[in-house]
Amino acid sequence: MGLVVKARLGHGGSSEVYLAEDPERSRLVSLKILGPDDSRSPEARARFVHEFDILSALRHPNIVRMYTHGETDGRLWSAREYVAGATGLRLVRMPRQNPDLRRVLSVLTHVAAGLDFAHTNGVVHLDVKPANVLVGADEPATVKISDFDQARWLHRPEPPLATNGFVVVSVPYAAPELLQAGTVSPATDQYALACSAIELLTGRTPFPRANLMATAEAQLHDPPPEISERQHWIPSEVDAILHRSLAKDPSARYDSCTEPIRLLAEALHDIVPRPFAPLLHRLKVAFTRHVSP
Structure with missing residues (x-):
């Protein structure tokens, strides 16, 4: 060796x-x-x-x-x-704690860039989640997507997703088409990235249910959550962005992973994670428009 x-x-x-x-x-x-x-x-x-x-x-x-x-x-x-540091799991805060928003958005931006590169080169990851992201201890932090053991080539012969009637997935982040062993695409990774974004922003995945079966049912049938109701500092624009990435129909999602993360960063620009942040942000915008010539 x-x-x-x-x-x-x-x-x-x-x-x-x-x-x-x-x-x-x-x-x-x-x-x-x-x-x-x-x-x-x-x-x-x-x-x-x-x-x-x-x-x-x-x-x-x-x-x-x-x-x-x-x-x-x-x-x-x-x-x-080797990346000296920790996995993205350490970025996940308890639901009542506020995230380091600058770092979370930076990590999501880098992960989206890596995923889009993989997709351009004909690979889907199929297990995107904070635990499979390496975030270095350096500053600015090194960010690397890891664990490609579930990944697949998009345009090469691959075995069926389901083995003995079962498909191996990380259910809290799994898109409906993945849970149903259907046709996967870059949009499948985008769905998982949106689930990860929600967890990093709120401390919980989109559908925190009592067990994996209930979580899978929610992924398949329930509408996406309004995370602005989970954390009141999150503006409602973020809900709309994430809802599109979490569309049950893959064709209704964005054309890349980078696009929704860029929109998230714009919507959360100048936001400070505290209860009245969206209101203060709207007042600031209104005041700026009022005093502008």
């Missing part, structure tokens, strides 16, 4: 992640090692290599970079870019 393991960063259901050093290139990497059972599974091995192939084809400042992969002692591994 040629890598020197420095520390354990975390683990998931099928893999472990370590901080490692690549002495030949004098850089730190994130080393993902597939578990022994999955390393013996043809399906899991195929998914692991599939993620490597997709990430190797994408070179963008806001997409984590894949370096190399291999197999040691019967276990598959891959080395990718």
Whole structure:
């Protein structure tokens, strides 16, 4: 392998992640090692290599970079870019706490840019959520989309989304077409990005329900929430923007991920997260118009 393991960063259901050093290139990497059972599974091995192939084809400042992969002692591994910091989950505040609005909008802007680049290159992520965004501790923060293990090529043969009648999704962020194992598109990622934006702004996903089944039903059938009622400092213009991104019909959404995030940033410009911020903003606009020649 040629890598020197420095520390354990975390683990998931099928893999472990370590901080490692690549002495030949004098850089730190994130080393993902597939578990022994999955390393013996043809399906899991195929998914692991599939993620490597997709990430190797994408070179963008806001997409984590894949370096190399291999197999040691019967276990598959891959080395990718290491981002010193935390996942976007740390940006999620409790519902009664106010977000760092400048940072949230910056992260969303960078994620949208990375997603649009992936879409232009024929890839949909299909698991966009704060937990799959790396936000560095530097300033301005490095922002990288990670975890492309559910990603798919748009214009190449791919296996069906559903396996044994089930589709693997992160339900709180899943678009209706993804939940129904239908045709996915860049609009599917846009829906998930809007769900993530709502969580980062309010501390809750669009449809916080008692269980995943109820959440899935809400994604399929319930109208999007009015988040200006959750947080009174959010102007009503934000509701309209997010409602379009959360349209049940993918064709009714925006043409890119960048467009709704740009509109969000404009709507939240000069807003300070406090209860009467929208009212103060409207008074400021009215006063400016009144005194302008």
